[in-house]
Amino acid sequence: MYDLLIHNAWVVTVNAACDVIPDGMIGIHGDVIAHIGPKRPDVPPPAARETIDAGKGIVLPGLVNAHTHLPMTVFRGMADDLPLQAWLEDHIFPAEAAHITPHTVHWGTLLGCAEMLLAGITTCCDGYFFEDAVARAAAMTGIRAILGHGVIDFPAPGVPDPAENIRTATTFVRQWKNRSPLITPSIFCHSPYTCSDKTLARAKAAAVDEGVLFQIHVAETREETTRYDDRTPNGSLTARLARLELLDADTLLVHGVWLSPADIERIAQNACGIAHCPESNMKLATGIAPVTAFMQAGIPVGIGTDGCASNNNQDLLREMDITAKLHKVAGGDPTAMPAPQVMAMATRDGARAIGLGDQIGSIEKGKQADLVILDSTHPAMCPIYNPVSQAVYAGSGDVVRDTIVAGRVRVRNRTLVDGNIDEIMRQVRAIGRAIGKP
Amino acid sequence: MYDLLIHNAWVVTVNAACDVIPDGMIGIHGDVIAHIGPKRPDVPPPAARETIDAGKGIVLPGLVNAHTHLPMTVFRGMADDLPLQAWLEDHIFPAEAAHITPHTVHWGTLLGCAEMLLAGITTCCDGYFFEDAVARAAAMTGIRAILGHGVIDFPAPGVPDPAENIRTATTFVRQWKNRSPLITPSIFCHSPYTCSDKTLARAKAAAVDEGVLFQIHVAETREETTRYDDRTPNGSLTARLARLELLDADTLLVHGVWLSPADIERIAQNACGIAHCPESNMKLATGIAPVTAFMQAGIPVGIGTDGCASNNNQDLLREMDITAKLHKVAGGDPTAMPAPQVMAMATRDGARAIGLGDQIGSIEKGKQADLVILDSTHPAMCPIYNPVSQAVYAGSGDVVRDTIVAGRVRVRNRTLVDGNIDEIMRQVRAIGRAIGKP
Numbered sequence: 001m002y003d004l005l006i007h008n009a010w011v012v013t014v015n016a017a018c019d020v021i022p023d024g025m026i027g028i029h030g031d032v033i034a035h036i037g038p039k040r041p042d043v044p045p046p047a048a049r050e051t052i053d054a055g056k057g058i059v060l061p062g063l064v065n066a067h068t069h070l071p072m073t074v075f076r077g078m079a080d081d082l083p084l085q086a087w088l089e090d091h092i093f094p095a096e097a098a099h100i101t102p103h104t105v106h107w108g109t110l111l112g113c114a115e116m117l118l119a120g121i122t123t124c125c126d127g128y129f130f131e132d133a134v135a136r137a138a139a140m141t142g143i144r145a146i147l148g149h150g151v152i153d154f155p156a157p158g159v160p161d162p163a164e165n166i167r168t169a170t171t172f173v174r175q176w177k178n179r180s181p182l183i184t185p186s187i188f189c190h191s192p193y194t195c196s197d198k199t200l201a202r203a204k205a206a207a208v209d210e211g212v213l214f215q216i217h218v219a220e221t222r223e224e225t226t227r228y229d230d231r232t233p234n235g236s237l238t239a240r241l242a243r244l245e246l247l248d249a250d251t252l253l254v255h256g257v258w259l260s261p262a263d264i265e266r267i268a269q270n271a272c273g274i275a276h277c278p279e280s281n282m283k284l285a286t287g288i289a290p291v292t293a294f295m296q297a298g299i300p301v302g303i304g305t306d307g308c309a310s311n312n313n314q315d316l317l318r319e320m321d322i323t324a325k326l327h328k329v330a331g332g333d334p335t336a337m338p339a340p341q342v343m344a345m346a347t348r349d350g351a352r353a354i355g356l357g358d359q360i361g362s363i364e365k366g367k368q369a370d371l372v373i374l375d376s377t378h379p380a381m382c383p384i385y386n387p388v389s390q391a392v393y394a395g396s397g398d399v400v401r402d403t404i405v406a407g408r409v410r411v412r413n414r415t416l417v418d419g420n421i422d423e424i425m426r427q428v429r430a431i432g433r434a435i436g437k438p
Numbered sequence: 439m440y441d442l443l444i445h446n447a448w449v450v451t452v453n454a455a456c457d458v459i460p461d462g463m464i465g466i467h468g469d470v471i472a473h474i475g476p477k478r479p480d481v482p483p484p485a486a487r488e489t490i491d492a493g494k495g496i497v498l499p500g501l502v503n504a505h506t507h508l509p510m511t512v513f514r515g516m517a518d519d520l521p522l523q524a525w526l527e528d529h530i531f532p533a534e535a536a537h538i539t540p541h542t543v544h545w546g547t548l549l550g551c552a553e554m555l556l557a558g559i560t561t562c563c564d565g566y567f568f569e570d571a572v573a574r575a576a577a578m579t580g581i582r583a584i585l586g587h588g589v590i591d592f593p594a595p596g597v598p599d600p601a602e603n604i605r606t607a608t609t610f611v612r613q614w615k616n617r618s619p620l621i622t623p624s625i626f627c628h629s630p631y632t633c634s635d636k637t638l639a640r641a642k643a644a645a646v647d648e649g650v651l652f653q654i655h656v657a658e659t660r661e662e663t664t665r666y667d668d669r670t671p672n673g674s675l676t677a678r679l680a681r682l683e684l685l686d687a688d689t690l691l692v693h694g695v696w697l698s699p700a701d702i703e704r705i706a707q708n709a710c711g712i713a714h715c716p717e718s719n720m721k722l723a724t725g726i727a728p729v730t731a732f733m734q735a736g737i738p739v740g741i742g743t744d745g746c747a748s749n750n751n752q753d754l755l756r757e758m759d760i761t762a763k764l765h766k767v768a769g770g771d772p773t774a775m776p777a778p779q780v781m782a783m784a785t786r787d788g789a790r791a792i793g794l795g796d797q798i799g800s801i802e803k804g805k806q807a808d809l810v811i812l813d814s815t816h817p818a819m820c821p822i823y824n825p826v827s828q829a830v831y832a833g834s835g836d837v838v839r840d841t842i843v844a845g846r847v848r849v850r851n852r853t854l855v856d857g858n859i860d861e862i863m864r865q866v867r868a869i870g871r872a873i874g875k876p
Contacts, residue, residue: 076820080827081762081776115817282763283831285772312831313818322760324519325720329764334723338519379553380751382514382863383870389518393721393750398836425820432821 002027002048004407006371007039009054010387014061014347014362018340020387026059028369031406036363055376057401058387061362062122062370063316064350066275067254067304069128071100071108074431076308084221084284092309099435100157102133107427109137112314114421117143118414119315119397120372122405125252125275125354127188127215129157131172139180141419142410144370146354148188148215151203153195166202173210182406186213192237193224201244213250213355220255221286238263247272252354254304257287264290268297273353278323280306288330292337302350315397320346324392339389368406375401440465440486442845444809445477447492448825452499452785452800456778458825464497466807469844474801493814495839496825499800500560500808501754502788504713505692505742507566509538509546512869514746522659522722530747537873538595540571545865547575550752552859555581557753557835558810560843563690563713563792565626565653567595569610577618579857580848582808584792586626586653589641591633604640611648620844624651630675631662639682651688651793658693659724676701685710690792692742695725702728706735711791716761718744726768730775740788753835758784762830777827806844813839
């Protein structure tokens, strides 16, 4: 007898063979997938404590949002259409200095997690400040999250003295290690141009000591690359990062828009993952990451929405659609970045990139029961010829009907099961009004 | 006393001054906007036969989808990730020959219109075959539509003899002129490479005689441009079209990806409109249209979703987001294609491009009451700093709560008021199963 049974579904497994089961069912014991297979003709579905009829909808592995800044949800739409430096220096940094507190972090995180769960995102990989408040809020929502405390060589929210940045991050990691089955702590260095070599090396060493993921923005803008070259005149960005021993399988590089072929080769050799954030890169006009080259080199590449100040939503299904279309038009090849590849990025490959590939990212026996059911009654889901391309090209977060994390239903019939979304939005609106006042 | 009053709204007028009224109200008499202005403090809203509280949501002019092929909704997701010629010649053309009938056109159009109304699209500009069946179905849904009967120099659905193509299109126009206040007939030539010069000139002459919009795909692919050059060795594509007297204010050019600066200048001088279809152009990898140059030349540019075989949904709010982001990254400039410009494209400029600029496209006294209310309870609508960029960058069709066409509520609280969506989807699923069988 299963705890939860899902049936009457197109099951998109995203297993190694990319199997799709047209009339499939999934049995769950506790938080684990115990069975997956086709419905047996003329046999009623097996007994379960709870049974969900997917209504011939598409079931996907829970989506993995490989790069977020959850508290920045409170800045959604605060500053758009601006030059990059003005956006960052005149709007984002001052707003962070003035308004990022444990209170705003708490409510911004709750709204971000609610938005993501409603959009079928079961796992996110975050980096920000006051990450303890992020972790407390995220844990309340039941989302799976890797949460990295920020490290930067400037005064930051909650870390007024940069000399304390690595100690603060390490304290956070120790506080959250083995505390909640769904929360995994991490260390997040902002970037190679906002951290000294010493900070980078010490932060990575701390992550290695603690056995956690190390995250860092790299090569987001062309200008950054110039600066790196100044600092490492005889080498590339990644030569510098390799010398500092930053590159290994427990490092996630974010953006990577301006990585060179030599960089890509070095990253592949060192088994790092990459988080690709196409909407953020497009909106800030930083460029188009060479994702096809990443994949050809064998790098696991996930997709991230980035924070709400640069997107401005947290909808990975839309991000998947844009990923496919962007790389098709950029390469002049409509066969580039096909739907199954994008589906893998948003699930299995993203899970690998953030170090959870053995637990999540596909619908396979023994993996965590993180699942999404798309709503077959949404007009965009009609007709269905191929469920993978249907999800990628016609889907959106709003087509999600149910979201299940670790065997627990967190969104049912488009509604959050836990948490008071009205109260969360009321609080974030109040924060927005306070921020919006000059 | 108004027939309909909308209050408690951010009103995004898209008038010439792009006024936004933070706590606005709109009074409607019959199908016309009779009043627009701020709420008066301490005065209850005026009397009306029906009052809609927008719940502090954003109200936009009804969205104008400047290019659709409604019946192709039945082909949604049938053939993705393919080379362009294989997609067209091995999949789309054979499927059209085998499966496009008045029956499939009817149900495909009903689904397409339902999808669009639910996504806040109040007007679409369509071109296809069996357009009489399209018109009958569209009229049932209450959407506003310009519907062009297709003209092509090959056997086409419903027009087995190409010698009859212009007569068939003209008959359609005469049947639908002044028949329904919301349906405006038109003539739609497929393209300069699938129609002879004689056909192009005769089709446009018929459109001029009937006083209707002439639509044509132009310069969608680079290969087409080469063919045109062969046919007009001493001139550009638009020189040929100008010689055939195709270019005037009642002509809508669709795509225009490969238009040269000389083409753009000629189009502007002749006051044609352009429909930009970024998602279709990206998915088929045909290129990035020089939209900024179109606008600098003063051409009215609308946004179209294109048909469901090349997108694969009909969500203009998503198309707006992608329009802004695509042109930012293509130009390397985050200030390019700002949200207010994209909002104008999807409303006022699109209306001008399709010849309805005096009736729709902005929330102004005397214009048709085509309106969209975004749902302030959707997480992506929280917080709101700037309602225009909120709609463009955080919105999607699924954020639409209510859709009003000509003063009549067609979508209320995310649900179609008229029409049985379950039955429409059941029929389209059955059509899809028939098409999907080898």
